[in-house]
Amino acid sequence: MLRLPKFRYLQPDSIGAAIRMMADNGPDAMFVAGGTDLYPNMKRRQQTPKVVIGLAQINDLRTTKGQLKDGVVLGANLTLSEVTDDSRIRHAYPAVARAAELISTPLLRNMGSIGGNLLLDTRCNYYDQNYEWRKAIHFCMKKDGDICWVAPSSPRCWAVQSSDCAPVMVAIGAKVKLVSSSGERMIPAAELYNDDGIRHLNKRPDELLTEIHLPAVNGWRATYWKLRRRGSFDFPVLGVAVSLKLSKDKTVEDSKIILGGVGSYPIEAATAEKIIAGKKLTEEIIREAAQAAYQPAKPLDNTDFAMTWRKEMARYYVAGTLRELAKL
Amino acid sequence: MAGNNGGKRSLRVVGKPFVKVDAKAKCIGELKFADDLFLPRMLHTKLLRSTVPHARIVHIDVSKAKAYPGVHAVLTGADLPPITYGALPVSEDEYPLAVGKVRMVGDPVAAVAAVDEDVATEALDLVAVEYEPLSVVTSIQDAYATAEPRIHEYGEFGNIHRRQAYEFGSIEAGFAEADYVREDITFYEGSTHLALEQHASLAQFSHDGKLTLWTSTQDMHYLHRHLAKVLQMPASHIRVIATPNGGGFGGKCDPFNHEIVVCKLAMVTGRPVKICLTREEVFYCHRGRHPVLMSTKTGYKKDGSITAMHHRTILDGGAYGGHGVASTFYTGILQPTTYKLPNYRFEAVRVFTNKAPCGPKRGHGTPQPRWAQEIQMDKIADQLGLDPAEMRKQHAIAPNSITANWIRIGTLSLRQCIDKVVAGSGWKDKFRKLAYGKGIGIACSAYMTGTQTPIYYNKLPHSGVQLKLDRSGGVCVFCGSAEIGQGSDSILAYIVAEVLGIDPFDIRVVTGDTDLTPVDLGSYSSRVTLMTGNAAIEAAERARHMLREAVAAKLEVPPERLSFADRRVFDSENPEKGVSFVDAVCLAEEKYGTLGTTGSYKPPAAPGKYKGATIGPSPAFSCTAAIAEVEVNPETGIIVVPRIWIAHDIGQAINPVLAVGQIEGCVYMGLGEALMEEMAYRGNRNLVHKFPSFLEYKSPTTLEMCDVITYLVEEPDANGPFGAKEVGQGPQLPVPPAIANAVYDAVGIRIDEVPITPDKVLKAIRAKAKGQEGRYGPSAFPTCPMPAAMVVPTPWQGGDGKALEGEPALTKK
Amino acid sequence: MKKVGKNGKRKLEKAHLRLRVNGEEVEVAFAPHKTLLEVLREDLRLTGTKHGCELGECGCCAVLVDGRPVLSCLALGVAMEGHEVTTVEGMAVGTELHPLQQTFAELGAAQCGYCTPGILLTAKALLEHIPRPSRDEIKEALAGNLCRCTGYIKILEAVELAAARMAGEKAEPAKETIYGWE
Numbered sequence A: 001m002l003r004l005p006k007f008r009y010l011q012p013d014s015i016g017a018a019i020r021m022m023a024d025n026g027p028d029a030m031f032v033a034g035g036t037d038l039y040p041n042m043k044r045r046q047q048t049p050k051v052v053i054g055l056a057q058i059n060d061l062r063t064t065k066g067q068l069k070d071g072v073v074l075g076a077n078l079t080l081s082e083v084t085d086d087s088r089i090r091h092a093y094p095a096v097a098r099a100a101e102l103i104s105t106p107l108l109r110n111m112g113s114i115g116g117n118l119l120l121d122t123r124c125n126y127y128d129q130n131y132e133w134r135k136a137i138h139f140c141m142k143k144d145g146d147i148c149w150v151a152p153s154s155p156r157c158w159a160v161q162s163s164d165c166a167p168v169m170v171a172i173g174a175k176v177k178l179v180s181s182s183g184e185r186m187i188p189a190a191e192l193y194n195d196d197g198i199r200h201l202n203k204r205p206d207e208l209l210t211e212i213h214l215p216a217v218n219g220w221r222a223t224y225w226k227l228r229r230r231g232s233f234d235f236p237v238l239g240v241a242v243s244l245k246l247s248k249d250k251t252v253e254d255s256k257i258i259l260g261g262v263g264s265y266p267i268e269a270a271t272a273e274k275i276i277a278g279k280k281l282t283e284e285i286i287r288e289a290a291q292a293a294y295q296p297a298k299p300l301d302n303t304d305f306a307m308t309w310r311k312e313m314a315r316y317y318v319a320g321t322l323r324e325l326a327k328l
Numbered sequence B: 001m002a003g004n005n006g007g008k009r010s011l012r013v014v015g016k017p018f019v020k021v022d023a024k025a026k027c028i029g030e031l032k033f034a035d036d037l038f039l040p041r042m043l044h045t046k047l048l049r050s051t052v053p054h055a056r057i058v059h060i061d062v063s064k065a066k067a068y069p070g071v072h073a074v075l076t077g078a079d080l081p082p083i084t085y086g087a088l089p090v091s092e093d094e095y096p097l098a099v100g101k102v103r104m105v106g107d108p109v110a111a112v113a114a115v116d117e118d119v120a121t122e123a124l125d126l127v128a129v130e131y132e133p134l135s136v137v138t139s140i141q142d143a144y145a146t147a148e149p150r151i152h153e154y155g156e157f158g159n160i161h162r163r164q165a166y167e168f169g170s171i172e173a174g175f176a177e178a179d180y181v182r183e184d185i186t187f188y189e190g191s192t193h194l195a196l197e198q199h200a201s202l203a204q205f206s207h208d209g210k211l212t213l214w215t216s217t218q219d220m221h222y223l224h225r226h227l228a229k230v231l232q233m234p235a236s237h238i239r240v241i242a243t244p245n246g247g248g249f250g251g252k253c254d255p256f257n258h259e260i261v262v263c264k265l266a267m268v269t270g271r272p273v274k275i276c277l278t279r280e281e282v283f284y285c286h287r288g289r290h291p292v293l294m295s296t297k298t299g300y301k302k303d304g305s306i307t308a309m310h311h312r313t314i315l316d317g318g319a320y321g322g323h324g325v326a327s328t329f330y331t332g333i334l335q336p337t338t339y340k341l342p343n344y345r346f347e348a349v350r351v352f353t354n355k356a357p358c359g360p361k362r363g364h365g366t367p368q369p370r371w372a373q374e375i376q377m378d379k380i381a382d383q384l385g386l387d388p389a390e391m392r393k394q395h396a397i398a399p400n401s402i403t404a405n406w407i408r409i410g411t412l413s414l415r416q417c418i419d420k421v422v423a424g425s426g427w428k429d430k431f432r433k434l435a436y437g438k439g440i441g442i443a444c445s446a447y448m449t450g451t452q453t454p455i456y457y458n459k460l461p462h463s464g465v466q467l468k469l470d471r472s473g474g475v476c477v478f479c480g481s482a483e484i485g486q487g488s489d490s491i492l493a494y495i496v497a498e499v500l501g502i503d504p505f506d507i508r509v510v511t512g513d514t515d516l517t518p519v520d521l522g523s524y525s526s527r528v529t530l531m532t533g534n535a536a537i538e539a540a541e542r543a544r545h546m547l548r549e550a551v552a553a554k555l556e557v558p559p560e561r562l563s564f565a566d567r568r569v570f571d572s573e574n575p576e577k578g579v580s581f582v583d584a585v586c587l588a589e590e591k592y593g594t595l596g597t598t599g600s601y602k603p604p605a606a607p608g609k610y611k612g613a614t615i616g617p618s619p620a621f622s623c624t625a626a627i628a629e630v631e632v633n634p635e636t637g638i639i640v641v642p643r644i645w646i647a648h649d650i651g652q653a654i655n656p657v658l659a660v661g662q663i664e665g666c667v668y669m670g671l672g673e674a675l676m677e678e679m680a681y682r683g684n685r686n687l688v689h690k691f692p693s694f695l696e697y698k699s700p701t702t703l704e705m706c707d708v709i710t711y712l713v714e715e716p717d718a719n720g721p722f723g724a725k726e727v728g729q730g731p732q733l734p735v736p737p738a739i740a741n742a743v744y745d746a747v748g749i750r751i752d753e754v755p756i757t758p759d760k761v762l763k764a765i766r767a768k769a770k771g772q773e774g775r776y777g778p779s780a781f782p783t784c785p786m787p788a789a790m791v792v793p794t795p796w797q798g799g800d801g802k803a804l805e806g807e808p809a810l811t812k813k
Numbered sequence C: 001m002k003k004v005g006k007n008g009k010r011k012l013e014k015a016h017l018r019l020r021v022n023g024e025e026v027e028v029a030f031a032p033h034k035t036l037l038e039v040l041r042e043d044l045r046l047t048g049t050k051h052g053c054e055l056g057e058c059g060c061c062a063v064l065v066d067g068r069p070v071l072s073c074l075a076l077g078v079a080m081e082g083h084e085v086t087t088v089e090g091m092a093v094g095t096e097l098h099p100l101q102q103t104f105a106e107l108g109a110a111q112c113g114y115c116t117p118g119i120l121l122t123a124k125a126l127l128e129h130i131p132r133p134s135r136d137e138i139k140e141a142l143a144g145n146l147c148r149c150t151g152y153i154k155i156l157e158a159v160e161l162a163a164a165r166m167a168g169e170k171a172e173p174a175k176e177t178i179y180g181w182e
């Protein structure tokens, strides 16, 4: 049986207590919500906190607040099932509900949290392996080693941003609230992520993610398409989140096209956004945008599927999402 | 009564959907698998595994681990007798713990027994191993090119483990007769069993010097022999108990290093010792489907009849022999059992590479050649403008015939199977008529019901059953078979109940215990129902005879007039007159003393007499036809399989609901191999397994599984119990090629290797659009020097089953 | 938590707590880094809960926590205080099998039986939530439970049959389910 290493487990019952415990324990401590990312990583000895601070008992992290007209605030520790089952979310933020619903399995969604999902460790199949396996390849720079096996000449880690909700949150312009003993800050989801497989979050380890602010819908429509091998279990090897604001005559007023799973952060397809700006989404424009959108996708050979095929699929998926939204 | 194929209507138990004897225990969580067993003072074991693919071991230092608190023993290869073992006598090339060198990442080097798994894991970190790396053999091509270093010191030469070459009839003459000849090079990727239960074993050494091992094994008997050999103990002092297997599929057939290691640790520590492997370690045990590269050159006439076939295979065997020599035979030897094949030449090579060893997985060596032939048949039909279903039907092998390689076929309703799926699927309205992107394809197969010879040479029974009856009316069946989920325990109860006219519920079944149960060779090669079933019939008939004599005397009716049914023994001419089954047993006990009977089974001799002729023959052959419907997205290459129709000639279903369940399971496994399953390695990174996990080794979920429309075709075979033939493996064979053929029907491209992944499909579609060949698959077939083939004249050449004079020795260069 | 103390002796630090498992209060002491899976199997000897990966990748270890199916291999035992845990051992009432257990047995939906406990519990939660699920809803609900033996078909049929019976119908399996098609 693959087991957890030893650690001290703390269960604060308020945000304040959680922050205090974190401050007291310093860099050896980590928060855990559903544990569906952290515990497998700990069992494989990829992450080895000495102290784990469980968030399950903090009720403030499990509420949904706000009016649809001003936007909705999701507590970071709502489970993915709670998010998808919430009829208001399904109705007003179908892309969020969809992304959450496409994560792994029903069993896992009953445990994993929306906050934990946004903070999910980047993934790479040279890294998501047991200690002994990694030892056999002499480790890699993300943990215990000093080289990147995916791109050995590269000075950086290319582990993949693999959260399904992250690209959606970026596309719809959600904000996240981070709280620590030195205060709190609210940043756009887009700013939460870095183009680096190791330092992939612009978040200090002691910061607690408390809330996710979904902006008022205000005429925007969004969708999310996920590519993976099987209809469940599997992480995205490509996720396309698109959010659009169309004028009355259906021209694109504004848009966000975000690609997940093909780089270390949710990648914005800015050229494609420019192509559709001020235009009606005809089949021709969609094709042109899709062609442009697939350029920034940088899949490498560290996930499931052949990387060239994954890159190509970006085109197909972007076209698909745009078509879906254009039909509305 | 073995092989009784009449009187079907009078069967009361056989052919009925009785609940399995262990079904409820499984559904309430009561059934104990090996890892569910706990003994007082039990220690836990972890194995230190090699982190290098090929190296000499320079030094191992276990002193720190031994001194670690909570550790009770640490073993290395030096602590065990220097005796090798392995599934087949011709390739006993494994040590329980590495001696001298390691041959793959994952080879066990040291073992720790400690108070719990945490301590054992911590102690592993304290074992220091110094390796001197050797160059690594990563692939078939590599093995051909690398004469030194050799992974093993035995075998043909270099890293060639085994070569086999046979010619039945004359392919030269056959090709000369042909209207066309084509050669196709195809590849079947390796895959693993992925049973949900991770292998687990628990050993106990008692102070009177006897050893007991509870273990998740399919082949308890062979394991028993290997334990005796390696531990140098009399087999009679070793008791092996095969715990119910949480899935086997061939993955728990080999004797495993961890099984021997826990025994040794129990002997060293005097305490019970358990091991349960992690999922990653299960990938290292492997023994799954061999990756096989094939070249199939076939001569055929305008009507699609085959005049000759030259079939060549190369197997990537991995680091050990295991069942590999048998697997090698199976990549060719059953080729002639499906369609008429008058002249056949078969050449096979198995190589060693520094990967997890391959072995028997559902269909053992035969899904690969079936793939090669079935997709080739589709190409032939296409070229000739024939309906591939009709063409197959036309050339299907005739029942009661002998093949070119001297395999006797009994009943075989392949034509009827084809008719069933053709009618059920609406084939005639769909084939080549569906819209672009949708397609339908057919494939067929035949498969053996057990092998004619045991793994080591002997003339002993393959299966034994003992019955105990006593005055309580209770009947207990003892048999050495291993229940792996296929329902073998239940089959024993059904058969004995049928013969004795009682309810299966009245019977207790004791299996899988070398102390208590007579030998059965194990759950492999689809042998269990046929062999244990026939042994059970014999034992039950002997018991019935005793009961009949005793009751006849009491009732004063001629014994032959007595019938057994509804828990009674009665005069068939005057059914009122009779006694209860309980009374019948009492009468017999009075007459004969304590009651017990035995039955045994040994397969009939096969007509082939040449060296190697013992591999392939079987008491009975099942056959299957499958039609798959697919949807291919031409823009992504993604394939969805909504439905598969499958008809299987099972002879007689002993329990139809279990038979249908086996077929559905076969379709599942075939679907997984066709579309996604793949044992992949990182050739550039120390040849580690690419993803030894449940998440990245892709296995279909409920959402990928197709609908299955199953037809049971029942053509009883004289050699099967009540006419029964196999159902556990054969139905998997036609599934991948049927899917590939359907992909061709859908988008006009040929994918000549599994898994058929979307990137390959898209590449072929693109190539076709550019006017190139719409195909994805291997194009080269490397050659290595082969021995002269053993030439065996066919029955229709007037052969006598022997090879021509001057049989060339197979093992020479 | 077990620690090696300064003098090399092992210090034991166990969490001692009260859990509700299958409707009963149990007191149990275990190392706090143990998962619910390990506590159930090793400390409570409820070995009906199986494991196939311990990483959330197979679904074998599913149990119900407050009626919801979750992966016991990724939940901490100590986090279960105050929650109601149901394992396969808690499905039958007395000698009365749960209708799902009955139909799984009838249709041979448990071949090797190793995936069965996790699937039974997941299906139980489904039927409590959606009493008459469609085939697709059942597939969705069970998409996190791998089975290598059955191809899922008998499992899906058994869930449908149990649902019908739980709704008070005198349902019998379809003829094709048992005998195949004509």
Ligand SMILES: Cc1cc2nc3c(=O)[nH]c(=O)nc-3n(C[C@H](O)[C@H](O)[C@H](O)COP(=O)(O)OP(=O)(O)OC[C@H]3O[C@@H](n4cnc5c(N)ncnc54)[C@H](O)[C@@H]3O)c2cc1C
Pocket (backbone or CB within 6 Å): A030, A031, A032, A033, A034, A035, A036, A037, A038, A039, A040, A055, A076, A077, A080, A102, A103, A104, A105, A108, A111, A112, A113, A114, A115, A116, A117, A118, A119, A120, A121, A162, A163, A164, A165, A207, A208, A209, A210, A233, A234, A235, A236, B695, C055, C056, C057
């Ligand atoms: C088999 C399997 C399949 C999966 N498939 C997918 C998939 O398809 N798509 C996908 O997106 N994910 C997938 N996941 C990953 C993961 O389960 C989900 O992303 C889940 O939502 C993570 O949430 P959690 O609450 O369990 O995270 P945890 O494991 O609890 O935490 C994840 C990380 O976030 C930190 N953290 C959690 N909450 C906070 C907080 N409030 N403040 C600060 N830090 C915090 C933790 O320290 C940890 O580093 C899969 C996981 C597994 C095991």
Ligand code: SF4
Pocket (backbone or CB within 6 Å): A123, A124, A125, A126, A127, A140, A141, A142, A143, A147, A148, A149, A150, A151, A156, A157, A158, A159, A197, A302
């Ligand atoms: S991308 Fe490179 S450095 Fe990053 S996890 Fe993978 S192998 Fe390691």
Ligand code: FES
Pocket (backbone or CB within 6 Å): C050, C051, C052, C053, C054, C055, C056, C057, C058, C059, C060, C061, C062, C071, C072, C073, C074
């Ligand atoms: S044991 Fe595999 S999901 Fe928990």
Ligand code: FES
Pocket (backbone or CB within 6 Å): B196, B246, B247, B485, C109, C110, C111, C112, C113, C114, C115, C116, C146, C147, C148, C149, C150
């Ligand atoms: S019944 Fe064996 S894994 Fe499902």
